[in-house]
Amino acid sequence: MENTTASITNNSDEIDLIELLLNIWQKKWWVILFTVIFAGAGVLYALYTKEQWTSKAEIIAPRDYEIANVLQAHLAYARITDSKPDDLNTRLYNSLMTELRSVNSRVDFFKQSALYQRLTADIQTEAGKQGILRNLVNEQTTITWPDKKKEIDYPTIAFSAERPEEAKSTLEAYMRYLNNSVFELERDGFLLEVNNDISGLEFSLARMEERLPLSREIRLETQQKNLERALSTAKAAGIKEFAKTQISEGIIVPELSLGEADIQLADNQLSDNNFLFLMGEKYLQAQIDNVDKIPLIFPADYHFKKTQLTQLKSLLSEQTAEIQDQSFHYQSAPYLPLKRDKPKRALIVLIATLLGGMIGVIMALLMSALELRKKRTKP
Structure with missing residues (x-):
């Protein structure tokens, strides 16, 4: 008796499954329609959505030849003042790290960048412009700091844009901006130090020139x-x-x-x-x-100070606003990305096609269920 019941149940399941497949087959055009619609929508989305390309750069402390001009000026200053030169390479690199961490520095860069000017050319509202600026600063620019656990050895600066050339050129421009900021601060500090020494020497010499004749007279x-x-x-x-x-x-x-x-x-x-x-x-x-x-x-001592003053003034006159040095060394320079980050077009089309097929099957089953219900309700 039990064997007979189990056999009937299995036959019923097989009939239900076959009936289900037959219902889907009968409504196959609905399945195909939804699949085609969703696949087409996926293709359109993949083709027309904004692309994202990312260029990256890795940096370390600068080599001596990369800061040759500034280094020579500091060594000359140390010789003139008989002082000990500091570790200029490390100081410049640390200053660059400070600039990298500064959000304000990023904002200042993008405000004057060609990319920001292009993106905001047709935007009239300040809120819209601020939104684009925030996106450039916080979303499209990323900085990854060294992490031994993640096996990241060097600071990595990345920038994403809609075109690969734009990603590379903007990242290069950003690194130049940071470099210029570092050397402008360094130059201002150095000139202030030299000018303070010159003022001190001029005051000391003036005092000596004032007092020595009086001392001689006495x-x-x-x-x-x-x-x-x-x-x-x-x-x-x-x-x-x-x-x-x-x-x-x-x-x-x-x-x-x-x-x-x-x-x-x-x-x-x-x-x-x-x-x-x-x-x-x-x-x-x-x-x-x-x-x-x-x-x-x-x-x-008077003649020594006078010679020192002449040398410092000569050193000061040699300092120019032109920046020829680099406060970092590229371990990996900004490159032209060959593979976009998104959209993943093949994946988008595949997911859209599968989703369309699933919805088509569900619609086919619902329609079959409704038709069956109507048949059962008929007298």
Whole structure:
């Protein structure tokens, strides 16, 4: 009995499946129609939807030859000021990383870019323009930072556009903009430092030129008074002349024209103001007559600073606004993409075709069910 029941059930399932397939076959034109419609829609969407092409670049710290001009200027500055040069390569690269992280820097770039001007040419509202700008900054530009877990070794900058040439050229322009920003900041800082040194040297030299003549005048006035006092003392003592006689090696005996006076003094005593009168009237008078003819002699430090000032001004005049260096090294330069990111046309058409077929089958079954219901409701 049970075997008979199971056999009837299996036969019923087979009949239902066959009936289902027959119903679908009878409504096959509906299935074909929906499949063709959805496939056509998929083709149209794939053909007319905006394409996306992405160009990428990988960068590392610059090599010395890539920052040769700026490096030479900094080395020259270090030699002139006798200072230690810093790691310019790393400093410039870190400055570039700061610019890469700056959203404002990206906004400033795209506002003046040819791509933004083209995309907003027909847009009148500010809201529309801001929407395009946000998309360029946040969606079409991506920066991937190094991550050991993901095996990303270098910062990767990518830009997506509707055309491959546009993706590559915009990324190149963005990297140039960042590079120019880095070197403009570096140049401004360097010029400020050099100008501060020049101002400091000019002030120091001006102070020396102001004080040294005054110091000389005071020194000469003091010297003249000492000589005049010594001359008065020499006249009172009757010392006319002074002479030195070397009687043997290493022994010098001062001889004074004082008759039989036997006075022996060391040289350091003669340089003392208290013993100047021992030089004699003739020598002291000659000193007094020529004391105002002693030239003003600037110290070695003055001449060193003056030379340093000249060199710094020369270095400053050599600095130009033209940027010839690069604050990074391309590990992988921006390239022309050969494969678009989207749309995946074959996949879109395939999915649309399958979806159309499924909807067609469902519609065929619904129509068959409705027809069957109508038949059953008829008297």
